[in-house]
Amino acid sequence: MATDTVDQKHTDVSTENGSWEGGAYPFKVGYGKLMIWYFLLSDAFTFAGFLIAYGTLRFSTPTWPVPDFVYSLFPFMSGHHPLLFVSFMTFVLLFSSFTMIRAVQEGHRENRKGIVIWMFLTILGGLGFLGCQAWEWTTLIAREHMSVTTNPFGAHTEGGIYLGADGKQSEESFTAHTSYIIHHIDFNATHEEGAPEAGAEHEGHAYAAPGDYPDALVDERGYVHRKYIVADGENAGKIMYEKFGPKAFGALFFFITGFHGFHVFSGVLFLLTILVNVIGGVYVARHNGNEMVEKIGLYWHFVDLVWVFVFLLFYLL
Amino acid sequence: MSHDYQGAKKIALKTIIILAVVTVVEVMIALTGKGYVIQGYHAPKLLMNSLMIGMSLYKAYLIVFEFMHMKYEAKGLRMSVLLPVCLLIWAVIAFLYEGNAWKHNRQVVLDRNKIELTQTPAKTN
Numbered sequence: 001m002a003t004d005t006v007d008q009k010h011t012d013v014s015t016e017n018g019s020w021e022g023g024a025y026p027f028k029v030g031y032g033k034l035m036i037w038y039f040l041l042s043d044a045f046t047f048a049g050f051l052i053a054y055g056t057l058r059f060s061t062p063t064w065p066v067p068d069f070v071y072s073l074f075p076f077m078s079g080h081h082p083l084l085f086v087s088f089m090t091f092v093l094l095f096s097s098f099t100m101i102r103a104v105q106e107g108h109r110e111n112r113k114g115i116v117i118w119m120f121l122t123i124l125g126g127l128g129f130l131g132c133q134a135w136e137w138t139t140l141i142a143r144e145h146m147s148v149t150t151n152p153f154g155a156h157t158e159g160g161i162y163l164g165a166d167g168k169q170s171e172e173s174f175t176a177h178t179s180y181i182i183h184h185i186d187f188n189a190t191h192e193e194g195a196p197e198a199g200a201e202h203e204g205h206a207y208a209a210p211g212d213y214p215d216a217l218v219d220e221r222g223y224v225h226r227k228y229i230v231a232d233g234e235n236a237g238k239i240m241y242e243k244f245g246p247k248a249f250g251a252l253f254f255f256i257t258g259f260h261g262f263h264v265f266s267g268v269l270f271l272l273t274i275l276v277n278v279i280g281g282v283y284v285a286r287h288n289g290n291e292m293v294e295k296i297g298l299y300w301h302f303v304d305l306v307w308v309f310v311f312l313l314f315y316l317l
Numbered sequence: 318m319s320h321d322y323q324g325a326k327k328i329a330l331k332t333i334i335i336l337a338v339v340t341v342v343e344v345m346i347a348l349t350g351k352g353y354v355i356q357g358y359h360a361p362k363l364l365m366n367s368l369m370i371g372m373s374l375y376k377a378y379l380i381v382f383e384f385m386h387m388k389y390e391a392k393g394l395r396m397s398v399l400l401p402v403c404l405l406i407w408a409v410i411a412f413l414y415e416g417n418a419w420k421h422n423r424q425v426v427l428d429r430n431k432i433e434l435t436q437t438p439a440k441t442n
Binding site: 083298 | 322325326329330333336337340341343344346347348351353366369370373376377380381384385390391393394397398401402405408409412413415416417419420423
């Protein structure tokens with residue numbers, strides 16, 4: 001009889017809230033959605049690790065390339081347009097986030113046509129962002145000759161006056177914290193090809209070979225380090241030449257924006273796959289408000305979230 | 318359901334407009350701080366940077382709570398995702414302090430090298 005009561009109690013509990021029967025969702029979301037949240041949490045830690053490394057290295061060097069000087073070119077336009085192009089990129093990604101949430105909302109009310117239209121726009125936004133990034137990387141690599149280990153962007157730590165072609169002081173002077181770019185010349189190029197690139201500030205004369213010239217030091221790889229006479233500070237009166245900027249800059253930039261770009265790229269692939277499945281009606285049978293669209297939506301918003309911080313740390317501060 | 322849908326649509330539109338406006342303001346702040354907007358006027362760096370960091374955190378809040386729908390999830394889910402992120406607060410403080418210490422140590426070495434160079438000839442004399 002005693003055993004009967006225990007059994008009775010046990011049955012009562014299990015039928016009351018069904019905790020042992022399965023089918024109950026902890027946190028009131030499906031398994032997949034819960035897991036994508038935890039995946040995104042771990043991914044957030046990965047990105048945070050990279051960005052904190054960036055902050056640490058930036059704090060450890062006396063100067064750092066000034067973003068509105070580094071990112072100041074715009075396709076088909078000449079001159080300096082600080083931050084214009086990266087702001088444009090940011091808007092492309094931001095609006096693709098908006099089209100994504102519209103797709104998720106259409107998914108909740110099982111409107112297949114709506115999902116397809118908004119997801120398609122999201123894919124276009126993602127591809128647009130990747131295109132912008134391709135242009136940005138190409139400009140930095142091919143035009144400004146930045147690489148993972150060579151950073152031509154520097155900033156002066158003291159004021160000074162540049163030397164002219166005759167080795168005497170020229171009229172061109174600068175103050176501390178002024179940014180500069182170390183130009184690169186290709187010794188093998190013909191005269192036309194070796195002409196100063198767009199955005200070049202110092203056109204100077206062409207140097208035929210590496211060497212120590214009166215106004216500049218041209219190194220083996222063709223980087224032109226301009227000479228100047230220091231005007232203030234403890235080195236006043238000394239002749240110095242422009243050195244490469246902090247070495248870590250290129251590696252951090254290409255690695256972090258590359259890792260983010262790879263997230264966007266894989267996001268576009270996932271979006272395409274799910275779009276094809278939506279068109280094929282794969283999710284209709286599941287009757288769960290197109291949860292798959294919601295999951296890729298979470299991923300896509302996360303990519304936008306990371307860009308908020310990449311944008312802040314690389315371009316704004 | 319359809320009322321719900323209309324409401325959600327409105328919230329999404331409102332959120333994206335706020336995000337866009339905040340981004341534009343951030344870029345304006347960055348350019349003001351570097352002396353582009355008002356010719357030659359460099360706004361205080363500390364103020365400008367804290368403003369931009371604050372606004373970026375606000376953008377992150379909007380994306381997570383509205384776009385990613387975190388505001389409407391169960392409390393347990395919200396806590397299990399957001400609380401671990403708090404660990405990063407210490408990581409940021411500790412590593413930036415470390416970076417600053419590297420800079421300081423490097424300067425100490427440079428200064429010491431200078432002293433030794435000026436002292437060596439004195440010894441030989």
